[in-house]
Amino acid sequence: MHEAETRATARRAMEICNACRYCEGYCAVFPAMELRRTFTDGDLDYLANLCHDCRGCYYSCQYAPPHEFGVNLPRTFAELRQVTWVEHAWPRAGARLFARNGLVVALAAALGVALVLLLTMALQPADVLFGVHRAPGAFYVVIPMAAMVAVAGVTFGFALLAMLATVVRFWRATGSGGLPRGRPLLRALGDVLTLRNLGGGGQGCNDVDEGFSQTRRWLHHCLFYGFGLCFASTTVAAGYEHLLGLRAPYPFWSWPVVLGTLGGLGMVIGTIGLFALKLAGDAAPRAPRLLGADVALLALLGMTAATGLVLLALRATGAMGVLLAVHLGFVLALFLAMPYSRFMHGAFRAAALLRNAMEHEPTDAR
Ligand code: SF4
Ligand code: SF4
Structure with missing residues (x-):
């Protein structure tokens, strides 16, 4: 109805x-x-x-x-x-979660943090959890690498599968056109990477009121590229570990730490800025019942990045064990919430931009 x-x-x-x-x-x-x-x-x-x-x-x-x-x-x-x-959510049961996605994000965050923290406290003696560990492999003294890889692999793998299946369902429901390739693919990629449609033809968006500004576009860039840098940091760290045999924690000027620090800062700036714009913005063009879901996802993304930065700053102290458990709890929550939260708006928008590029291709080619 x-x-x-x-x-x-x-x-x-x-x-x-x-x-x-x-x-x-x-x-x-x-x-x-x-x-x-x-x-x-x-x-x-x-x-x-x-x-x-x-x-x-x-x-x-x-x-x-x-x-x-x-x-x-x-x-x-x-x-x-x-x-x-x-x-279009997949599996179908996920649709019910989507309908209340603010609540889902909050529950996933609480569950993820509580689960990792309680398990770590239950399985590790206090002198290990609160001890100072600085040698290569220090993180794995607190949480074994096999457990980290297994939990992250299963949850992230499922999240990717669910997101892909959901977007494919949306793609099929919004028209034909076959598989994208060539120029439309490049054009859509350019639109996604530059957020051209938030540029308002050069003058920007109406972020807060009738005045034009590029602030929302740049904050989205901070969040998007910050997330990408954090992902790159994790990928490079996995290469260090499994290909080069170098164990974390890595020196401050190593690639995983530099990428992760820049990415984390970008995500924190992006989430705080977008939250402030939401508070300051005119309520009339906004859908009020979706505000909770927006704020919940921003909070989860911001906390994931912030706990990672705090862990980096305090990794050589006795707080490292608890901070590691809390940070991994937020990462787990993010993986659980990704397919059933507003996180999906990026994937749906990218699919819509791709269809748009394909629709305009015959006209442009003439
Ligand atoms: S339809 Fe959406 S993107 Fe286009 S001008 Fe209106 S608010 Fe902006
Ligand atoms: S009806 Fe309003 S929103 Fe739609 S094209 Fe006209 S001025 Fe723009």
Whole structure:
């Protein structure tokens, strides 16, 4: 019922916009909309995920509230995006988790931290847990490497599988077009890496009110590339360990530590900044019932990065054991929550950008 109402609101808004077309230069949504005269459910799901929530159209719209048409694309599309994440979630049982994804993130965080911390305390004597360990292999004195690799491998592997299956379901539901390749793939990759649609044609987004700014775009970059650097740090560290036989903890100027430090700082700056923008932002174009899920995910990402930085700073002290357990608890929680939280918005948006690039390819090639 809620899904049907949300789609009906989106369809009505798209029909009004398709007649008006005032915003056609604002973002990728409007040119994609103009390729259609009617809007299937798949079309609406695609357009909603193509929207980057820049809010430019809301502040320009002569039909926005209090006008009787009540066109509010940022809010309407935000609510429809949530519907699409729930509908395409894999496995099906995950859809129920998605529907309450703020709660899921909070529970995953509590469970992950409690589980790793309690298990570590139960299995290690106090002199090991609170001892000072500095020699190569120090982390594995507190939590054996085999346990770390097994838990991380299973949870991260499942998260990747679930995310991939969910995006494939979304891809199939939003149209045909076969497998992407060549120029559309490069164009979509460029859109993802530069967040071009948050640039508002050069002047930026309406982050807080009618004023334009690039702040939200740069904060997203901090979070996105920070996450990527942390992932690169873990991958390089695994190479050091298994290919070169070098055991953690690594020196401060080693690649894993430099990448992880820069990535962690980027994630902390990105999450705090995006949280501040949410608090300061105009509530009118926002979907109020999704705020909890947004904040919960930002908090989980921020805590994962912050606990990693604190662990780095205090790794040569007796606090290392507890900090390691807490940090790994947040990492585990992040892996558990990834496929069923707002984390998926990046994957859905990338798929929508790819479909958009494929739609425009025949036109561009002429
Ligand atoms: S958002 Fe408003 S001004 Fe922009 S195209 Fe739609 S109806 Fe027209
Ligand atoms: S909020 Fe921004 S990205 Fe979304 S439809 Fe409006 S102009 Fe496009």
